[in-house]
Amino acid sequence: MYEELRSELKKRKRRITAQREMILKIFLESKGRHLGVEEVCRELLNRNIRISKATVYRAVELLVDLGFLRRLNFGDGIYRYEIVDRSEVESHQHVICRVCGKIKEINSEMVKKIVSEISEKTGYIIENHDLKFYGLCPDCKRRLSGG
């Protein structure tokens, strides 16, 4: 993935820097997590690396542009990012527990159907989607009903 980052940067005449590679590394090593800028900085500090917040903001924006990250918005006022897995054929959706905030990723078989239904009904070309489901995770369900 680092090689791909380097070649993308070259293609766009942007520079290869240690900061950009480290930030991508954090995401590669945190698969399945959804990190905000603050958390990226914390992960970096855990590895004894200090990169300024401004640089992290600029790097994640660039990484989204280059297609390495996807920007997520769970409605808590913080933009979070996740790595885009290029081997992933299907998209995934997020299921979020309203009590503990835990996020599960799933892969519904129905999504392709829904997308073609919508594009037929509306005439839009659907390029992208953002599907979130909110509710109670099994643990919180148990905790709340069990006592």
Added chain:
Amino acid sequence: MYEELRSELKKRKRRITAQREMILKIFLESKGRHLGVEEVCRELLNRNIRISKATVYRAVELLVDLGFLRRLNFGDGIYRYEIVDRSEVESHQHVICRVCGKIKEINSEMVKKIVSEISEKTGYIIENHDLKFYGLCPDCKRRLSGG
């Protein structure tokens, strides 16, 4: 709807005020639109009513709590709100044009199926969802390909 607002406010021992009713009125008269706080203030000013932004923020939060409004997040850093139509049996989804920003509401028949699929697969109790589809609307499609 105003009567329902009054009775909900009474039930929760919150006060009935002209500001709260006016803000609800704006939404009732803007069905199908997705207003942010700034736009609500502008609509009020169009009617020669001045309500402070702080009050609008507090009112929409209350109206969401009471179930009259739904908070939306289209990822542009602004919370928008839409009226909750209680006669509406089905939920609706938003289809957003990435060029002109136009938002179409649709009602997919597949949503119920996807929700039950997800709740089976994950064990979550799904209470709510937020489904957005991004792409090109027919107009922008024509404009972009046609020249």
Added chain:
DNA sequence: CTACTTGCAAATGCTTTGCAAAATT
């Protein structure tokens, strides 16, 4: 009269930006 609500201005919190110093090409 009491408690809630409003409006203002200030504060907050995330994100962006200007600029000089540092790093890449």
Added chain:
DNA sequence: AATTTTGCAAAGCATTTGCAAGTAG
């Protein structure tokens, strides 16, 4: 050497909050 990137501090912007004055019950 030229140009981009970084880090810092300041600015920006939507939203929230403290508080005195106003209003509903």
